[in-house]
Amino acid sequence: MMNTINNIQTNSETDMKRCIKNFKININNIHIGRISPNMLNNIRIDYYGTPTPLSQLANAIAKNSRTLTITVFDQKIIKSIEKAIFMSNLGLIPVSYGNIIQVTLPSLTEERRHALIKMVRTEAEKSKISIRNVRRLANDKIKILIKNKEINEDEEHDFQNKIQKLTNIWIKEIDVILTKKESELMQF
Structure with missing residues:
Protein backbone atom coordinates (compact mmCIF):
# COMPACT_ATOMS: atom_id res chain seq x y z
CA MET A 1 0.00 0.00 0.00
CA MET A 2 2.92 2.33 0.62
CA ASN A 3 3.70 1.93 -3.07
CA THR A 4 0.32 3.45 -3.96
CA ILE A 5 0.88 6.33 -1.54
CA ASN A 6 4.36 6.95 -2.96
CA ASN A 7 2.93 6.95 -6.50
CA ILE A 8 0.30 9.51 -5.51
CA GLN A 9 2.98 11.68 -3.91
CA THR A 10 5.33 11.40 -6.90
CA ASN A 11 2.55 12.20 -9.37
CA SER A 12 1.46 15.16 -7.26
CA GLU A 13 4.99 16.56 -7.14
CA THR A 14 5.31 16.13 -10.92
CA ASP A 15 2.03 17.98 -11.44
CA MET A 16 3.14 20.78 -9.12
CA LYS A 17 6.41 21.13 -11.04
CA ARG A 18 4.38 21.34 -14.24
CA CYS A 19 2.37 24.21 -12.69
CA ILE A 20 5.64 26.06 -11.99
CA LYS A 21 6.87 25.43 -15.53
CA ASN A 22 3.63 26.77 -17.01
CA PHE A 23 3.81 29.81 -14.73
CA LYS A 24 7.35 30.58 -15.94
CA ILE A 25 6.26 30.22 -19.57
CA ASN A 26 3.27 32.51 -19.05
CA ILE A 27 5.20 35.29 -17.34
CA ASN A 28 8.11 35.07 -19.77
CA ASN A 29 5.62 36.14 -22.42
CA ILE A 30 5.24 39.41 -20.52
CA HIS A 31 8.12 41.46 -21.87
CA ILE A 32 8.88 45.08 -21.33
CA GLY A 33 12.07 46.24 -22.95
CA ARG A 34 12.32 44.37 -26.24
CA ILE A 35 9.60 42.90 -28.36
CA SER A 36 9.99 39.25 -29.29
CA PRO A 37 8.07 36.81 -31.49
CA ASN A 38 7.83 34.61 -28.39
CA MET A 39 5.34 37.10 -26.97
CA LEU A 40 2.80 35.73 -29.44
CA ASN A 41 3.22 32.06 -28.42
CA ASN A 42 -0.05 31.83 -26.46
CA ILE A 43 -2.20 33.56 -29.08
CA ARG A 44 -4.69 31.29 -30.79
CA ILE A 45 -6.75 32.16 -33.86
CA ASP A 46 -10.08 30.59 -34.79
CA TYR A 47 -9.07 29.10 -38.15
CA TYR A 48 -12.03 27.40 -39.79
CA GLY A 49 -13.47 26.45 -36.42
CA THR A 50 -10.22 25.24 -34.88
CA PRO A 51 -8.20 27.26 -32.34
CA THR A 52 -4.80 27.36 -34.06
CA PRO A 53 -1.52 28.81 -32.72
CA LEU A 54 -0.52 32.00 -34.50
CA SER A 55 2.87 30.47 -35.32
CA GLN A 56 1.12 27.99 -37.66
CA LEU A 57 -0.70 30.75 -39.53
CA ALA A 58 2.00 33.38 -39.85
CA ASN A 59 5.71 34.10 -39.58
CA ALA A 60 6.79 36.71 -37.04
CA ILE A 61 10.18 38.45 -36.93
CA ALA A 62 11.49 41.34 -34.88
CA LYS A 63 11.98 44.35 -37.14
CA ASN A 64 13.58 46.33 -34.32
CA SER A 65 13.41 46.40 -30.50
CA ARG A 66 9.86 47.79 -30.49
CA THR A 67 8.30 46.36 -33.68
CA LEU A 68 7.34 42.90 -34.92
CA THR A 69 6.51 42.13 -38.53
CA ILE A 70 4.05 39.28 -39.02
CA THR A 71 3.65 37.80 -42.48
CA VAL A 72 0.27 36.07 -42.67
CA PHE A 73 -0.06 33.00 -44.89
CA ASP A 74 -3.85 33.34 -45.50
CA GLN A 75 -5.08 36.92 -46.08
CA LYS A 76 -8.64 35.96 -45.09
CA ILE A 77 -7.67 35.77 -41.42
CA ILE A 78 -5.72 39.03 -41.07
CA LYS A 79 -8.56 40.74 -39.18
CA SER A 80 -8.90 37.72 -36.87
CA ILE A 81 -5.18 37.80 -36.12
CA GLU A 82 -5.24 41.55 -35.46
CA LYS A 83 -8.18 41.11 -33.10
CA ALA A 84 -6.52 38.21 -31.25
CA ILE A 85 -3.31 40.19 -30.77
CA PHE A 86 -5.20 43.24 -29.58
CA MET A 87 -7.37 41.19 -27.18
CA SER A 88 -4.38 39.26 -25.79
CA ASN A 89 -3.78 41.77 -22.93
CA LEU A 90 -0.14 42.07 -23.97
CA GLY A 91 -0.55 45.76 -24.73
CA LEU A 92 0.48 45.29 -28.35
CA ILE A 93 -0.91 47.46 -31.13
CA PRO A 94 -1.40 45.60 -34.46
CA VAL A 95 -1.75 47.42 -37.81
CA LEU A 105 5.19 47.63 -28.35
CA PRO A 106 4.06 50.85 -26.67
CA SER A 107 6.53 52.76 -24.55
CA LEU A 108 6.51 51.70 -20.94
CA THR A 109 4.77 54.19 -18.68
CA GLU A 110 4.36 53.88 -14.93
CA GLU A 111 0.72 52.93 -15.53
CA ARG A 112 1.75 50.19 -17.97
CA ARG A 113 4.32 48.84 -15.49
CA HIS A 114 1.62 48.50 -12.86
CA ALA A 115 -0.69 46.81 -15.38
CA LEU A 116 2.06 44.31 -16.24
CA ILE A 117 2.71 43.64 -12.55
CA LYS A 118 -1.00 43.06 -12.07
CA MET A 119 -0.94 40.56 -14.97
CA VAL A 120 2.02 38.72 -13.43
CA ARG A 121 0.30 38.59 -10.03
CA THR A 122 -2.83 37.20 -11.67
CA GLU A 123 -0.77 34.47 -13.34
CA ALA A 124 0.89 33.72 -9.99
CA GLU A 125 -2.48 33.36 -8.30
CA LYS A 126 -3.72 31.04 -11.05
CA SER A 127 -0.63 28.89 -10.59
CA LYS A 128 -1.10 28.77 -6.82
CA ILE A 129 -4.69 27.65 -7.35
CA SER A 130 -3.45 24.92 -9.71
CA ILE A 131 -0.99 23.69 -7.09
CA ARG A 132 -3.70 23.68 -4.43
CA ASN A 133 -5.93 21.71 -6.79
CA VAL A 134 -3.17 19.10 -7.15
CA ARG A 135 -3.03 18.90 -3.34
CA ARG A 136 -6.80 18.51 -3.12
CA LEU A 137 -6.81 15.71 -5.72
CA ALA A 138 -4.04 13.86 -3.87
CA ASN A 139 -5.91 14.17 -0.57
CA ASP A 140 -9.09 12.91 -2.25
CA LYS A 141 -7.23 9.83 -3.50
CA ILE A 142 -5.97 9.16 0.02
CA LYS A 143 -9.48 9.55 1.44
CA ILE A 144 -10.62 6.83 -0.96
CA LEU A 145 -7.83 4.57 0.34
CA ILE A 146 -8.84 5.18 3.94
CA LYS A 147 -12.51 4.65 3.07
CA ASN A 148 -11.61 1.29 1.52
CA LYS A 149 -9.58 0.54 4.67
CA GLU A 150 -6.38 0.15 2.65
CA ILE A 151 -4.53 2.56 4.94
CA ASN A 152 -5.04 3.72 8.53
CA GLU A 153 -5.62 7.23 9.84
CA ASP A 154 -1.98 7.70 10.88
CA GLU A 155 -0.80 6.98 7.33
CA GLU A 156 -3.42 9.37 5.99
CA HIS A 157 -2.27 12.09 8.39
CA ASP A 158 1.41 11.55 7.45
CA PHE A 159 0.59 11.68 3.75
CA GLN A 160 -1.46 14.87 4.10
CA ASN A 161 1.45 16.49 5.95
CA LYS A 162 3.87 15.49 3.17
CA ILE A 163 1.55 16.85 0.47
CA GLN A 164 1.09 20.08 2.43
CA LYS A 165 4.87 20.49 2.71
CA LEU A 166 5.20 19.99 -1.06
CA THR A 167 2.44 22.52 -1.62
CA ASN A 168 4.17 25.05 0.62
CA ILE A 169 7.51 24.55 -1.18
CA TRP A 170 6.05 25.12 -4.64
CA ILE A 171 3.91 28.07 -3.59
CA LYS A 172 7.05 29.68 -2.11
CA GLU A 173 8.78 29.03 -5.45
CA ILE A 174 5.99 30.93 -7.21
CA ASP A 175 6.43 33.81 -4.77
CA VAL A 176 10.18 33.91 -5.46
CA ILE A 177 9.63 33.95 -9.23
CA LEU A 178 6.92 36.59 -8.83
CA THR A 179 9.17 38.86 -6.76
CA LYS A 180 11.98 38.54 -9.30
CA LYS A 181 9.65 39.38 -12.21
CA GLU A 182 8.12 42.35 -10.36
CA SER A 183 11.56 43.83 -9.67
CA GLU A 184 12.50 43.27 -13.33
CA LEU A 185 9.38 45.12 -14.43
CA MET A 186 10.08 48.06 -12.12
CA GLN A 187 13.73 48.43 -13.23
CA PHE A 188 13.03 49.16 -16.88
Missing part, protein backbone atom coordinates in the same frame (compact mmCIF):
# COMPACT_ATOMS: atom_id res chain seq x y z
CA SER A 96 -2.10 45.59 -41.13
CA TYR A 97 -0.58 46.45 -44.50
CA GLY A 98 -1.71 43.90 -47.09
CA ASN A 99 -0.72 40.46 -45.85
CA ILE A 100 1.69 41.92 -43.28
CA ILE A 101 0.76 42.93 -39.74
CA GLN A 102 3.05 45.28 -37.90
CA VAL A 103 2.89 45.02 -34.12
CA THR A 104 4.27 47.84 -32.01
Whole structure:
Protein backbone atom coordinates (compact mmCIF):
# COMPACT_ATOMS: atom_id res chain seq x y z
CA MET A 1 0.00 0.00 0.00
CA MET A 2 2.92 2.33 0.62
CA ASN A 3 3.70 1.93 -3.07
CA THR A 4 0.32 3.45 -3.96
CA ILE A 5 0.88 6.33 -1.54
CA ASN A 6 4.36 6.95 -2.96
CA ASN A 7 2.93 6.95 -6.50
CA ILE A 8 0.30 9.51 -5.51
CA GLN A 9 2.98 11.68 -3.91
CA THR A 10 5.33 11.40 -6.90
CA ASN A 11 2.55 12.20 -9.37
CA SER A 12 1.46 15.16 -7.26
CA GLU A 13 4.99 16.56 -7.14
CA THR A 14 5.31 16.13 -10.92
CA ASP A 15 2.03 17.98 -11.44
CA MET A 16 3.14 20.78 -9.12
CA LYS A 17 6.41 21.13 -11.04
CA ARG A 18 4.38 21.34 -14.24
CA CYS A 19 2.37 24.21 -12.69
CA ILE A 20 5.64 26.06 -11.99
CA LYS A 21 6.87 25.43 -15.53
CA ASN A 22 3.63 26.77 -17.01
CA PHE A 23 3.81 29.81 -14.73
CA LYS A 24 7.35 30.58 -15.94
CA ILE A 25 6.26 30.22 -19.57
CA ASN A 26 3.27 32.51 -19.05
CA ILE A 27 5.20 35.29 -17.34
CA ASN A 28 8.11 35.07 -19.77
CA ASN A 29 5.62 36.14 -22.42
CA ILE A 30 5.24 39.41 -20.52
CA HIS A 31 8.12 41.46 -21.87
CA ILE A 32 8.88 45.08 -21.33
CA GLY A 33 12.07 46.24 -22.95
CA ARG A 34 12.32 44.37 -26.24
CA ILE A 35 9.60 42.90 -28.36
CA SER A 36 9.99 39.25 -29.29
CA PRO A 37 8.07 36.81 -31.49
CA ASN A 38 7.83 34.61 -28.39
CA MET A 39 5.34 37.10 -26.97
CA LEU A 40 2.80 35.73 -29.44
CA ASN A 41 3.22 32.06 -28.42
CA ASN A 42 -0.05 31.83 -26.46
CA ILE A 43 -2.20 33.56 -29.08
CA ARG A 44 -4.69 31.29 -30.79
CA ILE A 45 -6.75 32.16 -33.86
CA ASP A 46 -10.08 30.59 -34.79
CA TYR A 47 -9.07 29.10 -38.15
CA TYR A 48 -12.03 27.40 -39.79
CA GLY A 49 -13.47 26.45 -36.42
CA THR A 50 -10.22 25.24 -34.88
CA PRO A 51 -8.20 27.26 -32.34
CA THR A 52 -4.80 27.36 -34.06
CA PRO A 53 -1.52 28.81 -32.72
CA LEU A 54 -0.52 32.00 -34.50
CA SER A 55 2.87 30.47 -35.32
CA GLN A 56 1.12 27.99 -37.66
CA LEU A 57 -0.70 30.75 -39.53
CA ALA A 58 2.00 33.38 -39.85
CA ASN A 59 5.71 34.10 -39.58
CA ALA A 60 6.79 36.71 -37.04
CA ILE A 61 10.18 38.45 -36.93
CA ALA A 62 11.49 41.34 -34.88
CA LYS A 63 11.98 44.35 -37.14
CA ASN A 64 13.58 46.33 -34.32
CA SER A 65 13.41 46.40 -30.50
CA ARG A 66 9.86 47.79 -30.49
CA THR A 67 8.30 46.36 -33.68
CA LEU A 68 7.34 42.90 -34.92
CA THR A 69 6.51 42.13 -38.53
CA ILE A 70 4.05 39.28 -39.02
CA THR A 71 3.65 37.80 -42.48
CA VAL A 72 0.27 36.07 -42.67
CA PHE A 73 -0.06 33.00 -44.89
CA ASP A 74 -3.85 33.34 -45.50
CA GLN A 75 -5.08 36.92 -46.08
CA LYS A 76 -8.64 35.96 -45.09
CA ILE A 77 -7.67 35.77 -41.42
CA ILE A 78 -5.72 39.03 -41.07
CA LYS A 79 -8.56 40.74 -39.18
CA SER A 80 -8.90 37.72 -36.87
CA ILE A 81 -5.18 37.80 -36.12
CA GLU A 82 -5.24 41.55 -35.46
CA LYS A 83 -8.18 41.11 -33.10
CA ALA A 84 -6.52 38.21 -31.25
CA ILE A 85 -3.31 40.19 -30.77
CA PHE A 86 -5.20 43.24 -29.58
CA MET A 87 -7.37 41.19 -27.18
CA SER A 88 -4.38 39.26 -25.79
CA ASN A 89 -3.78 41.77 -22.93
CA LEU A 90 -0.14 42.07 -23.97
CA GLY A 91 -0.55 45.76 -24.73
CA LEU A 92 0.48 45.29 -28.35
CA ILE A 93 -0.91 47.46 -31.13
CA PRO A 94 -1.40 45.60 -34.46
CA VAL A 95 -1.75 47.42 -37.81
CA SER A 96 -2.10 45.59 -41.13
CA TYR A 97 -0.58 46.45 -44.50
CA GLY A 98 -1.71 43.90 -47.09
CA ASN A 99 -0.72 40.46 -45.85
CA ILE A 100 1.69 41.92 -43.28
CA ILE A 101 0.76 42.93 -39.74
CA GLN A 102 3.05 45.28 -37.90
CA VAL A 103 2.89 45.02 -34.12
CA THR A 104 4.27 47.84 -32.01
CA LEU A 105 5.19 47.63 -28.35
CA PRO A 106 4.06 50.85 -26.67
CA SER A 107 6.53 52.76 -24.55
CA LEU A 108 6.51 51.70 -20.94
CA THR A 109 4.77 54.19 -18.68
CA GLU A 110 4.36 53.88 -14.93
CA GLU A 111 0.72 52.93 -15.53
CA ARG A 112 1.75 50.19 -17.97
CA ARG A 113 4.32 48.84 -15.49
CA HIS A 114 1.62 48.50 -12.86
CA ALA A 115 -0.69 46.81 -15.38
CA LEU A 116 2.06 44.31 -16.24
CA ILE A 117 2.71 43.64 -12.55
CA LYS A 118 -1.00 43.06 -12.07
CA MET A 119 -0.94 40.56 -14.97
CA VAL A 120 2.02 38.72 -13.43
CA ARG A 121 0.30 38.59 -10.03
CA THR A 122 -2.83 37.20 -11.67
CA GLU A 123 -0.77 34.47 -13.34
CA ALA A 124 0.89 33.72 -9.99
CA GLU A 125 -2.48 33.36 -8.30
CA LYS A 126 -3.72 31.04 -11.05
CA SER A 127 -0.63 28.89 -10.59
CA LYS A 128 -1.10 28.77 -6.82
CA ILE A 129 -4.69 27.65 -7.35
CA SER A 130 -3.45 24.92 -9.71
CA ILE A 131 -0.99 23.69 -7.09
CA ARG A 132 -3.70 23.68 -4.43
CA ASN A 133 -5.93 21.71 -6.79
CA VAL A 134 -3.17 19.10 -7.15
CA ARG A 135 -3.03 18.90 -3.34
CA ARG A 136 -6.80 18.51 -3.12
CA LEU A 137 -6.81 15.71 -5.72
CA ALA A 138 -4.04 13.86 -3.87
CA ASN A 139 -5.91 14.17 -0.57
CA ASP A 140 -9.09 12.91 -2.25
CA LYS A 141 -7.23 9.83 -3.50
CA ILE A 142 -5.97 9.16 0.02
CA LYS A 143 -9.48 9.55 1.44
CA ILE A 144 -10.62 6.83 -0.96
CA LEU A 145 -7.83 4.57 0.34
CA ILE A 146 -8.84 5.18 3.94
CA LYS A 147 -12.51 4.65 3.07
CA ASN A 148 -11.61 1.29 1.52
CA LYS A 149 -9.58 0.54 4.67
CA GLU A 150 -6.38 0.15 2.65
CA ILE A 151 -4.53 2.56 4.94
CA ASN A 152 -5.04 3.72 8.53
CA GLU A 153 -5.62 7.23 9.84
CA ASP A 154 -1.98 7.70 10.88
CA GLU A 155 -0.80 6.98 7.33
CA GLU A 156 -3.42 9.37 5.99
CA HIS A 157 -2.27 12.09 8.39
CA ASP A 158 1.41 11.55 7.45
CA PHE A 159 0.59 11.68 3.75
CA GLN A 160 -1.46 14.87 4.10
CA ASN A 161 1.45 16.49 5.95
CA LYS A 162 3.87 15.49 3.17
CA ILE A 163 1.55 16.85 0.47
CA GLN A 164 1.09 20.08 2.43
CA LYS A 165 4.87 20.49 2.71
CA LEU A 166 5.20 19.99 -1.06
CA THR A 167 2.44 22.52 -1.62
CA ASN A 168 4.17 25.05 0.62
CA ILE A 169 7.51 24.55 -1.18
CA TRP A 170 6.05 25.12 -4.64
CA ILE A 171 3.91 28.07 -3.59
CA LYS A 172 7.05 29.68 -2.11
CA GLU A 173 8.78 29.03 -5.45
CA ILE A 174 5.99 30.93 -7.21
CA ASP A 175 6.43 33.81 -4.77
CA VAL A 176 10.18 33.91 -5.46
CA ILE A 177 9.63 33.95 -9.23
CA LEU A 178 6.92 36.59 -8.83
CA THR A 179 9.17 38.86 -6.76
CA LYS A 180 11.98 38.54 -9.30
CA LYS A 181 9.65 39.38 -12.21
CA GLU A 182 8.12 42.35 -10.36
CA SER A 183 11.56 43.83 -9.67
CA GLU A 184 12.50 43.27 -13.33
CA LEU A 185 9.38 45.12 -14.43
CA MET A 186 10.08 48.06 -12.12
CA GLN A 187 13.73 48.43 -13.23
CA PHE A 188 13.03 49.16 -16.88
